[in-house]
Amino acid sequence: MALKNESMSLKKKHLLDMQSIAPEEIKLILDTASSMKEILFRSIKKVPTLRGRTIANVFYEPSTRTRVSFELAAKYLSADCINVSAAASSIVKGESLVDTARTLRAMGADVIVLRHPYSGAPYHLAKLVSACVINAGDGTHEHPTQALLDLFTVQEAKGELAALKIAIVGDILHSRVARSNILGFTKMGATVRICGPTTMIPVAIERTGAHLYTQVEEALDGVDVVMMLRLQLERQQQGLFPSVREYTRLYGLDQQRLALAKPDALVMHPGPLNRGVEITSAVADSAQSVINTQVTNGVAVRMALLYLLAGRFTGGQE
Amino acid sequence: MKLLLKDGNVINPLNKTINIQDILIVDGKVAAIGRELAASLDLDLSRSTSGTGFQPVVFNDEETIKDACPTISVINAKGKYVVPGLIDMHVHLREPGFEEKETIATGTQAAARGGFTGIVCMPNTEPPADNQAVISFIQQVAQKTGVVNVFPVGTITQGRAGKELSEMASLAAQGVVAFSDDGAPVVNAKLMRHAMEYAKMLDLPVISHCEEPALAAQGMMHEGFTSTMLGLKGIPAAAEEVMVARDIILANLTGCHLHIAHVSTAGSVELVRAAKEKGIKVTCEVTPHHFTLTDEAVSSYDPQTKVNPPLRSKADVVALQAGLKDGTIDVIATDHAPHTQEEKELEFELAPFGMVGLETAVGLVWTKLVIPGILTSCEAVAKMTVNPARILNLKKGLIEIGAEADITVIDPELTCVVKPEEFASKGRNTPFSGWSLKGLPVATIVGGEVKWIK
Numbered sequence: 001m002a003l004k005n006e007s008m009s010l011k012k013k014h015l016l017d018m019q020s021i022a023p024e025e026i027k028l029i030l031d032t033a034s035s036m037k038e039i040l041f042r043s044i045k046k047v048p049t050l051r052g053r054t055i056a057n058v059f060y061e062p063s064t065r066t067r068v069s070f071e072l073a074a075k076y077l078s079a080d081c082i083n084v085s086a087a088a089s090s091i092v093k094g095e096s097l098v099d100t101a102r103t104l105r106a107m108g109a110d111v112i113v114l115r116h117p118y119s120g121a122p123y124h125l126a127k128l129v130s131a132c133v134i135n136a137g138d139g140t141h142e143h144p145t146q147a148l149l150d151l152f153t154v155q156e157a158k159g160e161l162a163a164l165k166i167a168i169v170g171d172i173l174h175s176r177v178a179r180s181n182i183l184g185f186t187k188m189g190a191t192v193r194i195c196g197p198t199t200m201i202p203v204a205i206e207r208t209g210a211h212l213y214t215q216v217e218e219a220l221d222g223v224d225v226v227m228m229l230r231l232q233l234e235r236q237q238q239g240l241f242p243s244v245r246e247y248t249r250l251y252g253l254d255q256q257r258l259a260l261a262k263p264d265a266l267v268m269h270p271g272p273l274n275r276g277v278e279i280t281s282a283v284a285d286s287a288q289s290v291i292n293t294q295v296t297n298g299v300a301v302r303m304a305l306l307y308l309l310a311g312r313f314t315g316g317q318e
Numbered sequence: 319m320k321l322l323l324k325d326g327n328v329i330n331p332l333n334k335t336i337n338i339q340d341i342l343i344v345d346g347k348v349a350a351i352g353r354e355l356a357a358s359l360d361l362d363l364s365r366s367t368s369g370t371g372f373q374p375v376v377f378n379d380e381e382t383i384k385d386a387c388p389t390i391s392v393i394n395a396k397g398k399y400v401v402p403g404l405i406d407m408h409v410h411l412r413e414p415g416f417e418e419k420e421t422i423a424t425g426t427q428a429a430a431r432g433g434f435t436g437i438v439c440m441p442n443t444e445p446p447a448d449n450q451a452v453i454s455f456i457q458q459v460a461q462k463t464g465v466v467n468v469f470p471v472g473t474i475t476q477g478r479a480g481k482e483l484s485e486m487a488s489l490a491a492q493g494v495v496a497f498s499d500d501g502a503p504v505v506n507a508k509l510m511r512h513a514m515e516y517a518k519m520l521d522l523p524v525i526s527h528c529e530e531p532a533l534a535a536q537g538m539m540h541e542g543f544t545s546t547m548l549g550l551k552g553i554p555a556a557a558e559e560v561m562v563a564r565d566i567i568l569a570n571l572t573g574c575h576l577h578i579a580h581v582s583t584a585g586s587v588e589l590v591r592a593a594k595e596k597g598i599k600v601t602c603e604v605t606p607h608h609f610t611l612t613d614e615a616v617s618s619y620d621p622q623t624k625v626n627p628p629l630r631s632k633a634d635v636v637a638l639q640a641g642l643k644d645g646t647i648d649v650i651a652t653d654h655a656p657h658t659q660e661e662k663e664l665e666f667e668l669a670p671f672g673m674v675g676l677e678t679a680v681g682l683v684w685t686k687l688v689i690p691g692i693l694t695s696c697e698a699v700a701k702m703t704v705n706p707a708r709i710l711n712l713k714k715g716l717i718e719i720g721a722e723a724d725i726t727v728i729d730p731e732l733t734c735v736v737k738p739e740e741f742a743s744k745g746r747n748t749p750f751s752g753w754s755l756k757g758l759p760v761a762t763i764v765g766g767e768v769k770w771i772k
Contacts, residue, residue, distance in 0.1 A: 019547065096663070096664055096665075096668075097664075097665055098663055098664075116665075118665045118666065118667040118668065119548055119549035119550050119619070119666070119667065120548065120549075120550070120619030120665065120666045120667075121665050123618065123619050124619065124665050124666075138549070139549050139550075139667070140549035140550075140551075141548060141549030141550075142549065176549060179546075179547070179549060202545075202546035203541050203542055203543065203545065203546050203552060203554075204542055204543035204546055205546055207543050208547075
């Protein structure tokens with residue numbers, strides 16, 4: 001397999017966030033992902049690059065999409081992949097992440113992919129294991145691999161990330177996808193607009209450089225990318241929005257609103273979708289939608305990350 | 319038993335004076351204060367002992383002191399501050415119920431190492447200190463195993479549940495110095511009103527942990543840019559301020575002495591300042607961690623920085639320091655909250671709130687307030703001696719002839735690195751590990767006995 005940029009490598013051992021990642025590192029990951037994507041369209045989608053390496057998917061939150069994406073990425077690179085899923089109930093006091101980490105270290109996993117309901121858990125794990133840790137979503141903190149696949153998807157369609165305008169619409173407060181994307185797109189020179197009801201906008205978010213909107217029509221005006229976030233319906237009981245009906249009326253993306261964006265604007269969504277709530281089916285399934293491409297690119301980006309991290313570092317037994 | 323503190327810079331926090339003086343302690347009480355007491359003792363001693371005369375000795379360790387007693391011990395305090403025994407009016411001793419975190423024995427040892435001769439222990443034990451039996455237990459254990467004075471606080475409500483009043487008069491009869499449901503706010507305003515009315519009748523203060531729980535909403539840290547970026551649920555400053563405002567209004571209504579525990583926000587300081595101007599009977603305290611650290615300390619998700627109220631913004635820290643300077647904040651108290659290593663090894667969101675404070679307090683006060691000139695040494699000492707003593711109606715906090723000899727010696731030049739593994743406290747949960755602090759206690763004397771000396 002011929003991969004570009006083989007001489008370059010990531011400076012980091014772990015991928016924990018977009019906050020501390022340098023633009024050159026993002027570029028390297030995206031370039032590597034391009035090479036990986038070619039593999040996905042071969043008749044035999046398997047290369048021996050990571051043969052003999054072990055990837056552990058440790059998921060403390062139910063997730064099909066991200067876990068399967070990592071699993072496929074590992075398998076296409078010939079790594080051995082194990083899935084450890086723990087019910088959220090088992091992380092209450094007593095069965096701690098510390099113990100899980102020690103177990104995994106003793107078993108010699110090279111890469112640990114962690115999805116965890118608590119913000120910061122991957123940092124905790126990274127301190128305790130010798131393996132590379134990839135954050136597959138931690139609480140309401142970050143979801144860096146999602147941001148990288150989103151960056152990749154936009155770059156693939158638009159060529160350049162710099163100077164693009166991206167609108168992220170929805171529950172920014174609880175969205176790790178939003179945080180990682182704000183950081184990622186801003187680092188690559190794009191302008192990020194965030195939009196949602198004031199109750200779902202985190203304090204001081206504009207200090208990231210993102211521009212704040214509460215009117216979706218203004219936020220969408222002339223943008224290159226519209227990224228809709230999933231509305232967690234239980235937020236209504238918390239008093240964050242009065243009703244789904246009103247939310248959809250104010251922030252839902254339909255054809256009419258989409259027309260405010262540039263004619264060739266991309267429609268994105270990290271999934272899973274609430275069709276008819278934050279996005280209409282007509283928009284989600286339109287020619288402008290790259291929602292399915294995001295899924296395909298997710299595998300390519302995760303292959304790139306596994307290659308760049310596991311290819312260089314090994315966990316090894318204690 | 320006699321003890322002479324020689325040539326120290328004796329601070330009187332009430333008169334704000336510092337004089338080089340000797341202090342003679344006889345039978346646990348301050349017998350004489352003045353210059354050259356050693357010389358006058360000379361004669362005295364030659365008569366009472368075998369005629370060898372007075373030999374000034376510098377004692378470095380407890381053994382030497384014990385060996386030397388019961389004749390006389392001398393502590394050379396030259397260049398050091400000799401101050402009234404420090405009082406920490408906000409300590410969690412954890413016994414009964416959580417002896418794995420701390421006991422009255424270890425907590426009071428930590429207090430002695432921190433320069434405190436008296437500590438006020440909060441009632442969130444198990445069972446809670448909501449009845450005479452628990453208070454009596456604490457007093458007896460403190461008597462037997464404690465090395466400094468322990469002043470218990472009784473709960474405001476039964477089981478700290480915020481539903482019904484504790485037997486406050488019985489608790490008062492048992493000797494509690496204040497009432498508080500610390501850790502849990504009294505959410506019901508009517509109940510808080512009645513608690514204040516009742517406490518006023520008993521002439522005891524109510525210490526309020528101000529936190530509106532619905533606004534705090536299971537937050538983990540200060541609500542601000544840092545919490546946004548870390549994705550941790552924020553506790554807005556308003557959660558504290560709403561209840562500070564409510565309790566000040568209730569103090570005005572009832573005439574009760576309200577003491578607000580661990581103020582952490584600029585808004586709280588402002589509310590207390592305004593209330594004091596109106597003549598409302600309100601006092602408040604701040605912790606060393608709140609006047610030292612900001613929410614940015616949480617950035618590494620280190621559970622050692624998880625504390626309630628949370629570490630606030632830079633602007634809040636500045637306001638707290640200003641409140642200390644202008645007297646709005648009366649007291650520096652630690653909110654010493656020991657937890658086990660296992661608990662603090664958990665993920666940030668699961669780890670309990672709290673940090674230990676007894677053994678770093680004086681160092682932080684000197685390093686962060688006195689040396690930078692925010693407080694004079696007299697002002698700083700007042701906030702740890704006479705001020706808490708007055709709030710709690712304790713006959714403590716001053717070095718006076720005839721008074722119990724509770725005295726702390728502070729070396730303003732001594733610098734040490736914080737090493738939690740050397741703490742006397744069982745709790746090692748501090749965010750200050752590895753910090754170099756200047757200005758530290760070197761001797762703690764309780765009732766004339768040297769309980770700790772460096």
